[in-house]
Amino acid sequence: MAIEPAMRILRISAFFFCAAASCLAAEKAPVFTDPAEAGPDFALQGEYAGEGCGAQVIALGDGKFRILGYVPGLPGTSPDVEKRVDLQAVREGDRAVFDEAGWKGHIDNGLLVGKQEDGTIWKLSKTERKSPTLGLPPPEGALVLFDGSDLAQWRGGKLLPEGALAMGTKSVAEFGSATLHIEFRTPFMPAARGQGRGNSGVYLQDRYEVQVLDSFGLSGENNECGGIYGVAKPAVNMCFPPLSWQTYDIEFEAAEFDETGKKTRNARMTVRHNGVLIHDAVEVPSATAAAGRKEGPEPGPIQLQDHGNPVAYRNIWVLPKR
Secondary structure, X not given: OOHHHHHHHHHHHHHHHHHHHHHHHHHHOOOEOOHHHOOHHHHHOEEEEEOOEEEXXXXXXXXXEEEEEEEOOOOOOOOXXXXXXXXXXXXXXXXXXXXXXXXXXXXXXXXXXXXXXXXXXXXXXXXXXXXXXXXXXXXXXXXXXXXXXXXXXXXXXXXXXXXXXXXXXXXXXXXOOEEEEEEEEOOEOOOOOHXXXXXXXXXXXXXXXXXXXXXXXXXXXXXXXXXXXXXXXXXXXXXXXXXXXXXXXXXXXXXXXXXXXXXXXXXXXXXXXXXXXXXEEEEEOOOOXXXXXXXXXXXXXXXXXXXXXXXXXXXXXEEEOO
């Protein structure tokens, strides 16, 4: 056997072995869709706010946490928000403790207390932010795609027990330029990482994806929550903690083509995540990765991507633009 074909076979074998191992690991990782069953780590993770500061506590599984500290508040509360602290914590019973990088403290009963080496004490209380557009009713002329009552507007749609819509479906109706309102909830998967943690996506025209992911506390890249996949990262990572209901409000301008089929104008998106502007008329030069159809002048459906994680959707409506 020639050396090059042999090496190719080895590389392919290694790829499938690693893929199988990753799938097996993902299957064993705990996945929670009900806060009541999510355990003690879920009770400690989340957002905390204090005077002139904020913190995000990210559960990493097995009683481990990452604590990010910000001034003057949580991401999205001010254009001047800065990350100042990045600590590790471990759960001891019903509380979590940390002692590193000049900080010592604990998280207990909805309170995060941290003491610096100079004796300064910071106290932050757990808070639950809600999007100002959560539950936004459809305006006159909008087509309601999902209100929890039926699946008539979805191909292969699945209704979840709580009345939400499961990922892995496409709308029956197809659209050109339009305003889309959609609400989503990522699962709590503390042991998962990166693209394996609450992954889905909202595709406009089945072509252009705004990523859905549990990116709570991450840096905010173009393949994380709020990213126009592979094209543009969000101006700020507005991802709320897992199992929180979140919103996308998207102004979509379809690509334009001349009579010969040549594209004369790229698609554009303006996106608000949980009420905060994260993309302002961003050009999308081509269909994004894993799109269901190629670019073209014809309209297309909304796709809610199935990436193997139980992401839920609700209150979906579209207002076509004339």
